[in-house]
Amino acid sequence: MNPDAFAADLAEKPARLAELAAALERDDPWAPVGLEARSADLVFVGMGSSHYASSVAAARLRARGVRAVAELASSDLLPRTGPGTTVVAVSASGGSRETLDALDRLSGSGARVVGVTNVESSALSARADVVVPMLAGPEHGGVACRSFQHTLALFLTLEAGMTGAPLPAALVRAAADASADLLERESAWLPAVTEAALGPDGTHLAAPARRLSSAQQSALMLREGPRVAAIGCETGDWAHVDVYLTKNTDYRLVLFGGSRWIDGVREWTDPRGTTLVSVGEDLPTAAVTVRYRGDEDDDVRLLSETLVMELVAARRWQAQA
Numbered sequence: 001m002n003p004d005a006f007a008a009d010l011a012e013k014p015a016r017l018a019e020l021a022a023a024l025e026r027d028d029p030w031a032p033v034g035l036e037a038r039s040a041d042l043v044f045v046g047m048g049s050s051h052y053a054s055s056v057a058a059a060r061l062r063a064r065g066v067r068a069v070a071e072l073a074s075s076d077l078l079p080r081t082g083p084g085t086t087v088v089a090v091s092a093s094g095g096s097r098e099t100l101d102a103l104d105r106l107s108g109s110g111a112r113v114v115g116v117t118n119v120e121s122s123a124l125s126a127r128a129d130v131v132v133p134m135l136a137g138p139e140h141g142g143v144a145c146r147s148f149q150h151t152l153a154l155f156l157t158l159e160a161g162m163t164g165a166p167l168p169a170a171l172v173r174a175a176a177d178a179s180a181d182l183l184e185r186e187s188a189w190l191p192a193v194t195e196a197a198l199g200p201d202g203t204h205l206a207a208p209a210r211r212l213s214s215a216q217q218s219a220l221m222l223r224e225g226p227r228v229a230a231i232g233c234e235t236g237d238w239a240h241v242d243v244y245l246t247k248n249t250d251y252r253l254v255l256f257g258g259s260r261w262i263d264g265v266r267e268w269t270d271p272r273g274t275t276l277v278s279v280g281e282d283l284p285t286a287a288v289t290v291r292y293r294g295d296e297d298d299d300v301r302l303l304s305e306t307l308v309m310e311l312v313a314a315r316r317w318q319a320q321a
């Protein structure tokens with residue numbers, strides 16, 4: 001893994017997203033899969049960031065009445081599948097052994113396999129009945145960052161196709177604009193966010209359930225690059241699991257905006273003067289707030305907001321190298 005190459009991978013986000021948007025304007029990448037919302041039976045499997053994206057995708061589909069679950073590929077409790085099941089195996093590298101192992105366990109039942117990958121010549125592609133390419137371009141830094149973002153965009157495309165909505169090319173363009181805005185203004189926000197978010201006791205991140213992937217992926221980026229202790233949780237659940245650290249540690253919390261449960265966070269962080277970073281929403285008690293173009297749209301947030309802590313991770317990692 002290489003910090004400079006990781007930073008360069010992040011800088012390429014707007015251009016690669018614009019290419020993805022153009023591809024979505026031409027074709028539906030899920031057309032060969034041919035899924036019907038009413039009859040679909042979807043099982044997503046993957047690891048790490050691939051699982052984070054899959055979990056949000058499956059929850060969104062379930063909320064729209066589609067039978068869909070996401071499981072860690074390493075789980076011993078994979079769902080029962082049959083000839084009517086579509087297994088969506090997600091792996092940016094196309095080579096995670098747990099994901100390939102899950103296919104051994106799931107596809108013997110006659111289930112169809114759709115491989116979502118950024119490496120078309122991978123073991124996953126060879127095993128899949130249909131391949132949906134992530135179109136994120138090579139990630140020379142060795143860290144799944146654009147591939148995570150493109151996976152989410154492709155899952156929003158799947159959801160749109162299954163629910164009769166237009167394909168989200170305009171949304172992907174808006175995410176490209178949001179990413180460009182954050183990159184162009186990096187020097188204005190990044191030093192203060194770094195100072196507030198990276199503490200001696202690590203970094204905590206919270207996002208609403210519908211965008212939990214943002215907190216999880218941001219934590220992963222801090223761990224994978226600069227090896228900073230970081231953990232993600234859901235904003236409502238925060239008052240049940242993370243609150244306990246606010247009294248006795250130098251607690252730092254990055255909040256991705258838009259949760260109905262922010263009062264549960266403020267009940268404890270306001271009186272304790274906790275150091276907060278707010279992303280995508282104004283919060284009067286935040287030490288630093290980061291706003292960016294398009295952040296009033298929840299799906300733009302989903303596709304863009306991880307760039308904030310990815311850039312923080314990249315710059316800290318470069319400084320350590």
Ligand SMILES: O=P(O)(O)OC[C@H]1O[C@](O)(CO)[C@@H](O)[C@@H]1O
Nearest residue numbers: 047048049050091092093096144
């Ligand atoms: O999507 P893949 O290539 O299967 O990788 C899964 C996870 O493994 C990692 O590559 C780390 O081992 C993460 O970056 C990624 O989220």
